[in-house]
Amino acid sequence: MNDVPTTVAAICRTLTARIAGGEFSADGKLPSERALSEQFSTTRITLQEALGQLEAQGVIYRQMRRGWFISPPRLIYNPLQRSHFHAMAQQQGRDAHTEVIDSGRVTANAALARRLELPEGAKIYRIRRLRYIDGRAVLYCEHYLNPAYFAGILSEDLTQSLTGLYAERYDIRYGRVRFDMLPTLLPQQAAAMLKVTYGSPALFITRVNRDQHDRVIDCDLEYWRYDALHIDVEAR
Amino acid sequence: MNDVPTTVAAICRTLTARIAGGEFSADGKLPSERALSEQFSTTRITLQEALGQLEAQGVIYRQMRRGWFISPPRLIYNPLQRSHFHAMAQQQGRDAHTEVIDSGRVTANAALARRLELPEGAKIYRIRRLRYIDGRAVLYCEHYLNPAYFAGILSEDLTQSLTGLYAERYDIRYGRVRFDMLPTLLPQQAAAMLKVTYGSPALFITRVNRDQHDRVIDCDLEYWRYDALHIDVEAR
Numbered sequence: 001m002n003d004v005p006t007t008v009a010a011i012c013r014t015l016t017a018r019i020a021g022g023e024f025s026a027d028g029k030l031p032s033e034r035a036l037s038e039q040f041s042t043t044r045i046t047l048q049e050a051l052g053q054l055e056a057q058g059v060i061y062r063q064m065r066r067g068w069f070i071s072p073p074r075l076i077y078n079p080l081q082r083s084h085f086h087a088m089a090q091q092q093g094r095d096a097h098t099e100v101i102d103s104g105r106v107t108a109n110a111a112l113a114r115r116l117e118l119p120e121g122a123k124i125y126r127i128r129r130l131r132y133i134d135g136r137a138v139l140y141c142e143h144y145l146n147p148a149y150f151a152g153i154l155s156e157d158l159t160q161s162l163t164g165l166y167a168e169r170y171d172i173r174y175g176r177v178r179f180d181m182l183p184t185l186l187p188q189q190a191a192a193m194l195k196v197t198y199g200s201p202a203l204f205i206t207r208v209n210r211d212q213h214d215r216v217i218d219c220d221l222e223y224w225r226y227d228a229l230h231i232d233v234e235a236r
Numbered sequence: 237m238n239d240v241p242t243t244v245a246a247i248c249r250t251l252t253a254r255i256a257g258g259e260f261s262a263d264g265k266l267p268s269e270r271a272l273s274e275q276f277s278t279t280r281i282t283l284q285e286a287l288g289q290l291e292a293q294g295v296i297y298r299q300m301r302r303g304w305f306i307s308p309p310r311l312i313y314n315p316l317q318r319s320h321f322h323a324m325a326q327q328q329g330r331d332a333h334t335e336v337i338d339s340g341r342v343t344a345n346a347a348l349a350r351r352l353e354l355p356e357g358a359k360i361y362r363i364r365r366l367r368y369i370d371g372r373a374v375l376y377c378e379h380y381l382n383p384a385y386f387a388g389i390l391s392e393d394l395t396q397s398l399t400g401l402y403a404e405r406y407d408i409r410y411g412r413v414r415f416d417m418l419p420t421l422l423p424q425q426a427a428a429m430l431k432v433t434y435g436s437p438a439l440f441i442t443r444v445n446r447d448q449h450d451r452v453i454d455c456d457l458e459y460w461r462y463d464a465l466h467i468d469v470e471a472r
Contacts, residue, residue, distance in 0.1 A: 182466050224419070
């Protein structure tokens with residue numbers, strides 16, 4: 001990258017070293033752009049170029065109206081391991097929590113009906129949730145359930161793991177899962193929920209889940225912050 | 237998404253229908269923003285909002301200084317199937333070709349040395365390539381090879397499949413592969429090669445490949461246009 005001015009590269013190196021040294025770890029917040037420009041005796045433009053490069057590397061991220069923060073480590077997501085969100089976070093020493101946005105009955109559009117193997121226009125359950133790692137919203141998720149298998153589920157506490165609830169109340173365990181992962185740009189609602197700019201990059205994961213009897217039981221649409229996860233797959 | 241003005245939604249629906257109807261399929265190019273604003277009797281701002289939504293859905297994409305184009309279908313990439321780029325494209329009825337940017341010996345930095353299980357500072361082969369689907373650059377790739385296994389490879393025709401070359405000339409076949417996939421923003425060089433804006437979203441895939449004797453033979457760093465692929469994994 002010979003066409004990057006040295007100052008940008010130097011700012012990146014220095015900031016990376018200061019971050020690694022724990023300088024900003026109290027609250028994870030970097031000084032303001034104005035303060036940083038002064039510290040580096042550089043222009044705002046050059047500084048922003050450097051911050052943009054660190055953002056591209058996933059080292060820092062911007063919060064709307066709040067400034068720049070150090071990125072927490074990405075969550076490692078192995079689609080071949082059958083672990084749910086809370087368990088996955090815990091195994092990696094992270095703190096997870098889930099907020100329910102809403103839940104109810106909706107009409108399946110053509111795409112959802114096909115995925116759930118139901119007729120178009122069928123009534124299905126929708127649960128919309130926001131999931132946090134270490135206090136940062138990282139995942140906006142829409143769960144679509146075939147109501148035939150989950151009578152009464154909407155009156156349960158839906159902040160808990162659905163995996164656990166399925167097993168305990170319905171004796172339903174996950175069998176085969178089909179993952180479709182698309183790098184995408186965040187649609188408006190997901191961006192608003194995750195408090196990032198509309199059109200920010202994201203990973204959009206569609207999971208179609210079958211149970212131990214190979215019946216399609218639900219379909220999840222997951223929008224992940226692009227810098228929040230890391231997919232890890234080993235093939236033999 | 238109740239806060240989207242009807243006009244934006246209406247423009248999206250109409251354009252999606254016109255695209256599906258094959259109206260722009262001769263060269264895949266949409267009319268200019270000015271022409272589209274006139275056709276929809278709307279402002280440039282509203283039109284751009286609609287185009288942005290279609291871009292987020294991966295329906296259209298922008299080429300620097302050339303305008304808006306219909307997105308070709310995403311390539312389906314199943315990390316569990318051991319298929320190389322050209323074969324994968326062909327199986328999906330797509331036309332693939334590869335351009336070599338450069339090749340040579342470089343010094344392994346700490347991260348590459350660790351991945352290749354070599355000492356830091358070891359000399360390794362680097363091959364940089366750009367890969368096209370149906371004439372569009374979709375993948376910027378850096379291959380790092382342990383030179384111990386590939387004597388003389390840099391004088392071969394490197395536009396061909398390395399998988400094929402490994403097998404024919406070196407009797408080396410892929411064994412286990414480790415994939416790390418990170419949604420990211422394109423770094424400067426990859427963006428310039430793919431002719432997209434620096435900082436555009438991308439999927440960054442690191443593959444560490446072992447051979448039939450379980451030796452680490454090479455490591456690929458792949459930057460994919462975010463709208464060019466679709467990861468498909470089924471877990472049992």
